[in-house]
Amino acid sequence: MAIQAETSDEWIYGQVFSAVLEQRLIPGAKLKESELCEVFGVSRTIIRRILLRLSLDKVVELRPNKGAVIATPAAEDVRQIFAARRLLEIGIIDEACEHCEAADTAALKGIVARENAAIQSGDRSGAIRLAGEFHVELARVARNRPIQELLRQLVAQSSLALALYEAPGHLLCVDDDHIDIITAVSAGDAAKSRDLMAKHLAKAEAEMKLEAPEDNNDLKSVFADVIDARAGV
Amino acid sequence: MAIQAETSDEWIYGQVFSAVLEQRLIPGAKLKESELCEVFGVSRTIIRRILLRLSLDKVVELRPNKGAVIATPAAEDVRQIFAARRLLEIGIIDEACEHCEAADTAALKGIVARENAAIQSGDRSGAIRLAGEFHVELARVARNRPIQELLRQLVAQSSLALALYEAPGHLLCVDDDHIDIITAVSAGDAAKSRDLMAKHLAKAEAEMKLEAPEDNNDLKSVFADVIDARAGV
DNA sequence: TGTATGATTTTCGTATACAATTTTATACAT
């Protein structure tokens, strides 16, 4: 498989993003420019450009004069992100069904194949990224580039939310949702595709624990174990 | 009216954008960094950051090693942009109707009032910008920030398209579309709001001459007047 | 006159230097 030539910027962007997906960089983590410079062997000019792009994609937050941190989307933000995705992804299904050709089906299947391979090899970052790529690819099949680009941003934010709200040890498991959607879209069955996509997005959102109060400022609950330990002694 | 404190970046971004809206910077125009530095009295660091943002918003095109130019969206791009807007703007109408409170109605009316004032004072840039702001504000009323942000990008691209495809001398004229939408949304009449918005967007798209072959490489038509003159002599 | 080639100039891309702000550490007073 021919690896697409990747500009240095995109590679570093992807590396940082992967670190987030793998929860090696957790929300709130500080991204010191000088450290990133050393890690990637480039000057601050480059790093700052990438941090700007990450901030525009809402993956990091840029606090003036105080540096960059991994963004911490609130539960409400995540709901809105998924509401936006529902609007876009269900909205383009008709067009996707209309324009889906053999090459498109093959591309979609290829992504899912790689996604499943990533899941089975324990490549969490790869699996999440490919799952996202699948949804973006559907926008490409629908032949609407602006929506494809907008969806790319939403998917990036969803992935970050996944890292935030999913149980840390949650195992990725193969399911047939994506394959079923490909089948319906390839067959041109808009109604069924729409239904499958709606259910799939609902499922994805439901997997997150958004009910939990997002501001964990209740120190007693946060340090419940400490309190118990002290009480026990 | 309290003017919002604006960061230098956003001010320069807005200035460049205004120049595009006023067709003082036409698509294809080259944006030399050093010239922009002199104009705005800042270093290339700042200018390059703003050019990056403009390029991510698809207002300028960044050609590696060859500089930045004002983007030239093709007719097909514009159709896709409007398709995306239809999806988002019609999709959020329900929520907008649901959440529209007195303060929201006032905010919307304020924008339209300023828009009409701009039209009547011949402030083309301001009028286009405020028209866009109206649509973005509706997303805010719908209480979905990601969509608001996505719409901001689409509206920016629409505005650029307007400058490209609208007849150069086309006069902006006051119409009641925005006011009618406010009325319907404030009343919570989702069906009517949806209908009005759909018609409004269709009208806006129809005002552009997208049928024309976008690559004007047909020099004979471009210089038709010259040819006529020569034939007449 | 037109084309091709090479030098010159301009412009872009990255790294670095310097200024401003924030954070951290330390000393002192309460």
Added chain:
DNA sequence: ATGTATAAAATTGTATACGAAAATCATACA
């Protein structure tokens, strides 16, 4: 011991310097 004020260090923000690529111009030649 806690809190505040001050000084030192670290970090961010902007400007500039330098190397690389591209565009331009001049000259030579067909």
